[in-house]
Amino acid sequence: MTFEDLLEQQAKEIARQQGLRERIYCCTAAGCVSSGADAIKKAIDEEIKARGVGAEVECCGTGCMGLCSKGPLVRTQSDGTIYAAVTPEDAGALVAGQGANLLADRKLDPQADFFIKQEKIVLANSGTVDPERLSDYIAAGGYQALARAVMELTPQQVIEEVKRSGLRGRGGAGYSTGLKWELVAKQPVDTKYVVCNADEGDPGAFMDRSILEGDPHRVLEGMAIAGYAVGAQQGYIYVRGEYGLAIQRLQAAIKQAERERLLGSRIFEDNFQFRIDLRIGAGAFVCGEETALIASIEGKRGQPRQRPPYPPESGLWGKPTLLNNVETFGNIAPIVAKGGDWFATIGTPTSKGTKVFALAGKIENTGLIEVPMGTSLRTIVFEIGGGIPEGRAFKAAQTGGPSGGCIPPQFLDIPVDYESLHKIGSIMGSGGLIVMDDTSCMVDVARFFMDFCMDESCGKCIPCRAGTVQMHDILQRITKGEANENDVALLEQLAKLLRETSLCGLGQTAPNPVMSTLNYFSGEYEAHIRDHRCPAGHCVLPAAASSNREVQA
Amino acid sequence: MGAVNGNGKATLATVWLGGCSGCHMSLLDLDERLLDLASKMELKASPLTDYKDFPEVDVVLVEGAVANSEHLEHIRTVRERSKILVSFGDCAVTGNVTAMRNAFGVDDVLNTAYRDNSTVIIGIPVGNHIVPGLLERVRPVHEVVKVDYFLPGCPPSADAIFEFVAALIEGREPSLEGRKFG
Amino acid sequence: MSVRTLEIDGKAVTGVAGQSIFSVAWDNGIHIPRLCHVGGVSDVGACRLCMVEVEGQRKLVAACMTPVEEGMVIRTNTEQLLAHRRLIVELLFAERNHICAVCVVNGACELQDLAASLGIDHVRLRYRFPTLSVDTSHERFGLDHNRCVLCSRCIRVCDEVEGAHTWDFSGRGVNSLLISDLGEAWGESESCTSCGKCVQVCPTGALFAKGKMVSEMRKDRRFLKYIVTAREKHEWVR
Numbered sequence: 005m006t007f008e009d010l011l012e013q014q015a016k017e018i019a020r021q022q023g024l025r026e027r028i029y030c031c032t033a034a035g036c037v038s039s040g041a042d043a044i045k046k047a048i049d050e051e052i053k054a055r056g057v058g059a060e061v062e063c064c065g066t067g068c069m070g071l072c073s074k075g076p077l078v079r080t081q082s083d084g085t086i087y088a089a090v091t092p093e094d095a096g097a098l099v100a101g102q103g104a105n106l107l108a109d110r111k112l113d114p115q116a117d118f119f120i121k122q123e124k125i126v127l128a129n130s131g132t133v134d135p136e137r138l139s140d141y142i143a144a145g146g147y148q149a150l151a152r153a154v155m156e157l158t159p160q161q162v163i164e165e166v167k168r169s170g171l172r173g174r175g176g177a178g179y180s181t182g183l184k185w186e187l188v189a190k191q192p193v194d195t196k197y198v199v200c201n202a203d204e205g206d207p208g209a210f211m212d213r214s215i216l217e218g219d220p221h222r223v224l225e226g227m228a229i230a231g232y233a234v235g236a237q238q239g240y241i242y243v244r245g246e247y248g249l250a251i252q253r254l255q256a257a258i259k260q261a262e263r264e265r266l267l268g269s270r271i272f273e274d275n276f277q278f279r280i281d282l283r284i285g286a287g288a289f290v291c292g293e294e295t296a297l298i299a300s301i302e303g304k305r306g307q308p309r310q311r312p313p314y315p316p317e318s319g320l321w322g323k324p325t326l327l328n329n330v331e332t333f334g335n336i337a338p339i340v341a342k343g344g345d346w347f348a349t350i351g352t353p354t355s356k357g358t359k360v361f362a363l364a365g366k367i368e369n370t371g372l373i374e375v376p377m378g379t380s381l382r383t384i385v386f387e388i389g390g391g392i393p394e395g396r397a398f399k400a401a402q403t404g405g406p407s408g409g410c411i412p413p414q415f416l417d418i419p420v421d422y423e424s425l426h427k428i429g430s431i432m433g434s435g436g437l438i439v440m441d442d443t444s445c446m447v448d449v450a451r452f453f454m455d456f457c458m459d460e461s462c463g464k465c466i467p468c469r470a471g472t473v474q475m476h477d478i479l480q481r482i483t484k485g486e487a488n489e490n491d492v493a494l495l496e497q498l499a500k501l502l503r504e505t506s507l508c509g510l511g512q513t514a515p516n517p518v519m520s521t522l523n524y525f526s527g528e529y530e531a532h533i534r535d536h537r538c539p540a541g542h543c544v545l546p547a548a549a550s551s552n553r554e555v556q557a
Numbered sequence: 558m559g560a561v562n563g564n565g566k567a568t569l570a571t572v573w574l575g576g577c578s579g580c581h582m583s584l585l586d587l588d589e590r591l592l593d594l595a596s597k598m599e600l601k602a603s604p605l606t607d608y609k610d611f612p613e614v615d616v617v618l619v620e621g622a623v624a625n626s627e628h629l630e631h632i633r634t635v636r637e638r639s640k641i642l643v644s645f646g647d648c649a650v651t652g653n654v655t656a657m658r659n660a661f662g663v664d665d666v667l668n669t670a671y672r673d674n675s676t677v678i679i680g681i682p683v684g685n686h687i688v689p690g691l692l693e694r695v696r697p698v699h700e701v702v703k704v705d706y707f708l709p710g711c712p713p714s715a716d717a718i719f720e721f722v723a724a725l726i727e728g729r730e731p732s733l734e735g736r737k738f739g
Numbered sequence: 740m741s742v743r744t745l746e747i748d749g750k751a752v753t754g755v756a757g758q759s760i761f762s763v764a765w766d767n768g769i770h771i772p773r774l775c776h777v778g779g780v781s782d783v784g785a786c787r788l789c790m791v792e793v794e795g796q797r798k799l800v801a802a803c804m805t806p807v808e809e810g811m812v813i814r815t816n817t818e819q820l821l822a823h824r825r826l827i828v829e830l831l832f833a834e835r836n837h838i839c840a841v842c843v844v845n846g847a848c849e850l851q852d853l854a855a856s857l858g859i860d861h862v863r864l865r866y867r868f869p870t871l872s873v874d875t876s877h878e879r880f881g882l883d884h885n886r887c888v889l890c891s892r893c894i895r896v897c898d899e900v901e902g903a904h905t906w907d908f909s910g911r912g913v914n915s916l917l918i919s920d921l922g923e924a925w926g927e928s929e930s931c932t933s934c935g936k937c938v939q940v941c942p943t944g945a946l947f948a949k950g951k952m953v954s955e956m957r958k959d960r961r962f963l964k965y966i967v968t969a970r971e972k973h974e975w976v977r
Contacts, residue, residue: 288911305908310784349892463889463908463915464785470830473913474864495864501826503785504799586872608910647840651832654840659868694868699861704883708748736852737846739832739839 005265006273007151010142017143020497025060030090031131032065033217034210034249035072035371039063040091044076047092051099053229059097063128068439069131072236072371079131086112109355110486117387118369124349125358126334127374130218135253138260141221146394147266148305149337153229156271159338160232163189166336168344170356175201175292175329176404176433178355178422178508182324187232187316191324195530196236198227198278199301199320199327202243202250203285203292203355206405207456208364209436212330214372215360216430217244219334220257224280226333228267229340231278244285254282284324289460292329294319296462308508331360340351351377355421355432363389365438366396378419383409385439399523404433406453410446420545429520431513434525445542446525448530451479452519456517457514467510471502475518482529485536487546492529496522567726571603571645572635574628575655575695578604580646581607584618585714590719597726613638616725617707618645622655623696627689636702641725647711649698651739654711656695663691676724706731709738745811752809761789761802764815772824774888776803777940779963780895784911786888788824788853799823808824825857834862834913835871836885839976842944843956849942867913874919876926880938880948887945889915893937900966905931917945923976936962946969 005013020288021027030036030045048063055061069077076086080103087094094325100391104111110118120367124130132138142146150454153162165184188196200223204212214458216223227239231345243251258280261267269277272276283355285302291306300318319325335357339347348356355377361384363370368390375384392398403420411418420423424453440449443448480494481487499515506512522529531537534543587594593702598616602608605618608649611631617639623629636642647653658666671681682688708721709733717736724731741756745903747764754763759782764771774786784804791802794812802815831837831850839845871884889908894917898904905928909918920927938946939958947956961977969975 290911310801458780458912461912463786463910463912464783466785466827466830467787467887469889469912469915470834471826473867474830474833477865477867497822502818503824503829505790507784507787507801559966644861652866653838655838656866659866660836660870697861699863699868700865704861709860713758733858733860736855736860737851738859739837739847739848739851 006486007148007155010147010151013139014145014203014445017139021081021143024062024120025082026062026099026101026111028061028063029066029069029079029081029131029134030063031067031069031075031077031338032129033068033214033262035068036075037079037249039075041076043092044078044090044451047095048078051095055099057099064134065136065139067130067135068127068134068214068372069373070122070373071112071129071369072111073369073387074371077112077131078327082229084114086114088112110134111215118373118390120385121379121388122374123358123376124374125266125347125350126215126222126331126360127218127336127372129222130214130372133219135218135220136256138221138257138264138266141219146221146337147225147340148226149340150232150386151223151272153232153278153340154274154276159189159233159235162229162340164327165340165344166233169335169339169415170344170351170354171332171335171339172355172422173329174331174335174359176407176431177231178432180354181328183334184316184328185230186257187314188326189238191317193324195323196234197233197320197323198234198236199297199315199325200239200330200333201294201297201327202330203249203297204242204244204247204291204330204434205289205292205460206407206434207453208362208438209405210362211360211372211435213247214362215330215334216247217253220250221261222337223254223330224261225331225338228271229277229299229336230326230328230333232276234324234532236326237277237279239280239281240301240320242283242285242291242301243279243454245287251282251284256303258282266275276543288462289456290462290508290510294509295325295508298325302412307464308510310507326426331435345474352419354423359432359435361435363437363439365402366392366441366444367439368393375419375420380417381420382416385416386418386435389439390442392439395470396443398439398445399442399444400440401435402430402438402440402449402517403546404431404435404516406456407431407509408433410440410449410524411520412446412524419434428476429516429523431516443540444536445483445540446477446521446528447482448542449539450478450521452483454479454514457510461510461514463516465507465511467502467505467507468508470513471498471506471511472514475502475515476497479518482532482539483543484544485532485543487533489533492522492533562631564615565600567616568612569712569722570601570614570617570635570639571605572611572617572619572621572631573604574612574619574621574632574649574698575624575690576648577644578619578620580618580648581605582714583646583710583715584718586715587719588715590649594719594722595639598722602641605695611635614616615641616641616722618643618722619698622648622652623692623698624655625691625703626675629701631690632698632702642698643706643708643721643725644698644704646713647709647739648705650709652695652697655721656697663692663693665675665686670681685715709736728734743809743811745807745809745813747813748815757806758809759803760791760793760800760807763807764802764813769815771802772856773803773890774849775890775891777892777896777942777960777963778822778958779967780892780940781961782900783891783895786827790820790823792817792820797830803902805921807876819936821857823860824853827851827877828857828859828949829864831888832862835865835867835869837943838844838885841953842886843947843951843953844944844958847954847957848944849894849943874925876924877931877933878926878949879933880925880935880946882919883945884916885945887917888943889917891944892919892940892942893946896936896940896963899909899931900963901934902938903930903934910925939963950956956973963965 784801789802
């Protein structure tokens with residue numbers, strides 16, 4: 005395909021879509037599917053057939069529309085309305101164009117904070133294109149950034165653009181994407197690899213999953229641009245095996261792109277060639293760590309290794325390897341299309357662009373959101389998120405999953421960016437945001453995350469393998485009223501050990517939920533230990549009288 | 558620790574919990590040095606003497622792990638009445654052989670001992686004052702009460718014991734030289 | 740061969756480019772504790788006992804995995820490092836059932852030696868007492884999982900020196916378990932050559948020769964030096 009072909013296809017598809025009386029978008033991302041979206045899509049398709057209006061009405065599945073808690077969601081193209089809690093019985097009204105009248109009670113207010121306080125770059129196509137149709141993506145301007153990169157820019161210019169954007173890794177650590185690309189590009193080696201980390205595993209996090217399910221071509225395009233920039237001809241997407249729908253859509257998308265010569269050899273009639281293959285993870289959280297992920301692709305046991313050397317120098321099969329997260333790649337096409345300067349106008353001085361968050365826990369609007377960096381936690385939780393259900397009080401927000409921390413109410417007004425979150429003992433992480441109300445016991449939250457780390461530790465280094473077990477044991481004893489102050493001191497020593505001596509990020513950050521809760525909610529630990537009382541009323545403890553006759557050494 | 562004060566001689570007791578008594582044998586291996594110690598210490602209670610009620614003492618050497626309900630009760634009394642409590646030997650310090658049953662669970666242990674391998678009276682003894690109930694888990698002494706000093710070894714050698722007790726009497730830190738762990 | 744000059748614990752030392760901090764330190768009589776390292780096979784940096792401080796670096800580094808650099812100033816035995824090492828060894832004792840009193844290498848065990856040298860006289864952590872098996876299916880050797888510290892020395896020596904790769908780990912985290920072949924009993928392993936190298940490099944009594952009583956077994960690793968010298972220098976000298 006040439007650039008002209010691409011533009012022609014785009015014009016054709018836009019015209020086709022505009023020629024329709026109605027295009028009904030039915031959210032078929034994981035959240036809505038779990039509340040019955042497939043049946044709705046089927047009912048609408050059958051309704052179209054039954055009425056014989058196939059030429060004027062079309063129904064397509066899309067990626068996540070964001071407000072998962074109100075699903076299944078359906079959007080009508082003609083007026084842009086999103087309907088909540090749709091059922092298969094609504095198919096008739098929707099196909100007949102009667103949604104506005106008959107489903108008025110389930111119309112979501114487009115002026116609600118949930119919609120207007122967001123800014124969508126990565127998720128721009130999610131909910132508006134059919135992820136299973138390449139032409140939908142092309143109609144939305146897809147692959148034009150790749151065309152621009154390959155036809156107009158040198159690899160170095162692409163890297164400059166990414167550097168100018170100020171984009172930082174969205175997997176959590178926040179390393180400068182442009183610098184990383186430059187490191188790989190500089191290596192004087194012929195064979196290099198581009199790897200997309202889609203092994204999203206934080207509890208409650210579904211950003212990458214939604215991006216892959218909703219707009220797979222966006223990720224492929226970002227990877228291809230990266231391949232061009234760093235001089236790689238082969239890309240791998242390491243996607244977790246649990247993401248069946250994402251895998252299926254990625255496989256389909258790769259095939260479509262190859263057929264149209266948007267991947268493969270002689271892309272845009274240039275000498276640039278780039279292939280992408282999938283590698284399916286087998287359920288180990290640690291394989292999200294870059295060196296473990298690389299080992300897994302190589303067919304070895306998924307265990308991290310010592311860094312340096314870092315993957316840009318020596319990665320997959322010892323070759324220079326660019327490893328970025330799904331959301332990072334999702335930002336690339338817009339940056340190349342609109343320029344790094346445009347991107348850099350969004351966000352804060354050190355954290356540019358937007359961030360996708362998965363809102364979960366005790367919050368009214370659970371779902372997927374994208375906000376400019378620097379948006380306050382208060383805006384996210386109370387305006388976009390709609391606040392805490394049942395009139396309960398906000399207690400903490402957990403970011404960064406098992407590597408992150410719990411943010412107490414006094415920090416609700418801090419801007420959400422890499423530095424600010426780090427300063428208060430949490431991390432940006434990949435975008436999981438779990439909200440807790442006053443019924444959540446913070447000791448139990450710490451115990452939960454430690455349980456997760458203990459389960460997911462690969463077992464290679466001693467501090468993580470055996471230390472997480474001991475930390476979990478102490479936390480569990482605290483929640484059962486079987487611990488004393490010495491145990492807390494030991495917990496702190498173990499935390500320091502894991503942080504300073506563990507081999508990889510999993511172990512180094514595993515103590516974070518413990519340390520942040522000890523820091524901000526030490527009263528809850530004391531209540532469990534001294535008074536045998538759980539302030540949140542969550543833990544069941546024996547009465548204090550029968551308690552601690554045991555004095556510890 | 559501070560010097561062992563008291564009017565005249567320091568008082569000593571030894572306690573035997575879940576262990577093989579090998580540590581006590583090693584203590585007896587002090588041989589003539591026992592006379593040395595006897596001139597400086599008074600042995601108030603031990604498995605070798607008859608006592609009904611555990612006395613107040615300056616130093617107590619505790620052999621064995623906490624394995625049954627009697628041990629649990631006794632060690633708490635011992636702790637209350639002793640100034641310095643020493644975990645004496647590996648069973649007290651780590652659980653050691655006594656704790657090997659922890660990997661199997663109480664039921665398996667009792668069945669193996671009283672049902673599967675018993676040829677005389679077959680059945681697990683129940684009721685008070687017959688056999689003290691086994692704890693779910695055998696535990697080292699410091700998991701149950703505060704321990705002031707640890708003297709590992711299976712058993713600790715007579716030399717190590719002598720150095721240790723002599724140091725306690727003299728009010729200095731016992732030398733760790735030549736000591737091993739586990 | 741280019742030389743690197745650096746300082747370890749206040750002592751000026753030299754090493755060659757590419758040599759690890761660990762190796763240079765030992766060459767100069769500074770014995771950094773270790774458990775997963777064994778001379779003659781590759782390093783993996785798994786036990787974390789050899790973590791040291793390098794001036795100007797925010798993070799501790801594993802001495803066995805970090806090559807020396809010109810002008811490095813390294814401290815190997817600060818209070819903090821010793822505290823970390825003690826806790827790591829305590830973690831190992833609590834992790835499985837190390838009943839030294841009934842072990843073939845009692846008194847000649849690297850784990851025991853580490854504990855003694857670090858001044859450990861008790862374990863502050865709760866012992867886990869896991870239920871683990873003993874594999875005595877091999878006619879000459881045995882594997883006692885209760886004493887295994889998962890250092891992977893046996894895996895590496897079998898793979899890199901003997902070339903059999905009989906051993907590897909199954910499971911993960913605290914449930915990691917040393918297995919022969921694909922989980923068959925050791926005695927049934929088709930790849931095992933019964934060379935016994937794994938037994939000799941094992942730091943504890945996890946891998947042992949049959950027929951030895953408590954405290955009777957002594958491990959001998961001189962063969963490794965012999966083989967490595969032969970392989971690298973083509974000198975067949977003991």
